[in-house]
Amino acid sequence: MREVLRDAYRYVNDPLSWTGPGGILDLLGDHLWMTLVAVLLGAAVALPLGLWLGHTGRGGTLVVGVANLTRAIPTLALLFVLTAALGLGQLPTILAVAIFAVPPILSNAYTGVREVPDDARDAGIGMGMSPRRLLTSVELPLALPLIGAGLRTAVVQVVATVSLASLVGGGGLGLVISNGIATQRFGQALAGAALVVAVCLGIEGLLALVQRALTPAPMRTAARPVRGHRVAASDA
Template identity: 55%
Template sequence: MSTIDDALVWLNDPYNWTGPGGVLELGAEHLRMTAAAVGIAAVLALPLGVWLGHTGRGAGVTILVANSTRAVPTFGIILILATTGLFGNGAAIIAAAVFAFPVILANTFTGVHGVDRDVRDAARGMGMSGLRIVGLVELPLAVPLIAAGLRTTIVQVVATIPLAAVAGGGGLGQIINFGIGNQRYGQVLAGGLIIAALALVIDLLLGLVQRAVTPSYLDAPRGGRRRRRTPQPGPARPVPAGEPGRP
């Protein structure tokens, strides 16, 4: 049989889904690892991004340093951690958190910093403190970009966490790792399809959440401002004889 046929056979075996170490068990572990990595990155990046966006202090240097972490492959970070004795899920979570940090930081900074200065000035003119301006003005206006950053980050981490299996960790990467080790390439393909499908489903769900948390007055699905609908003139009404304008 071909690799595709082997993958279909593997996917249609119920034991591979519900048995010990099956897709459901490994998938749950995969999602827990993703949540841990994104949670660590968000706890660090969100407050820093809000502060930098609000004050503008040292923003360029911080964003540059954060983006420089993208030049280091996630697998390389896992290997570096392995040299310190950290293996398995812990190494993968830390590596994925390092990978996720700059995306969340950049989007948060851009969203808060991009708030119209006139809006800030108006809030100060109303007597708002800096903290209230952040909470009541800047953050609500920055929600679309922050949500987009989190959505992108989560999907990328879902696709990156399978590297944990290389360092002795769990998650859906074990399916691929086991298939490679035993030359079962149909299983390798099946594992890749499952991870891709999981990433697509999560992206779809997060898209719905992003749309729900975005205020309606900021919702511009085509990337521009909402265009006001201009009333169109209706058909001309016949003017009876004898009225002005009637010959």
């Protein structure tokens, strides 16, 4: 085990591992590109649908339940099915992980809108807001924390799952892992896994900051810890 750790350390600290075609930086670019496209595809489907279902309250539980069933589909099996239909490359990976990005985005968008307080809706209706204006000006801003949490979950899941792209010729950081295993350089495989974890943690932290910045100030202060304990929004 110590030898594997030493090999992993040497691999990460070798400048040749980072530069040139097939280097870590090159593979990281592919990894982040596939992640971005997959999350955008998933959000393009799930976000409008979740907001609309939450706003109308019609059939939301059924649709969200069906979407969550996709989590039971083996990712690798779906990837190979799409590869058989579309060929090798990044496209089957992007489509496969985009499908798995839908449930957290859809569920959180729906739940976020449904949990908007009734008095906030009543105030908007009393001001003569149209249903569309009520959604965009009242419900959506109040639902942003949950929507942001759903996007964060989806992005982290996609970053981790995109590592499977190396199995179908799609590149990404998973190639470091698969090449290490294929050549029995287990230190390299461990280094690749550590790189994927580091990217997940880095993106999670960055998105947490973005989510906080986009959350309305009154909603942030309502949940601020006070004297060693957390005050819920309902207690404010």
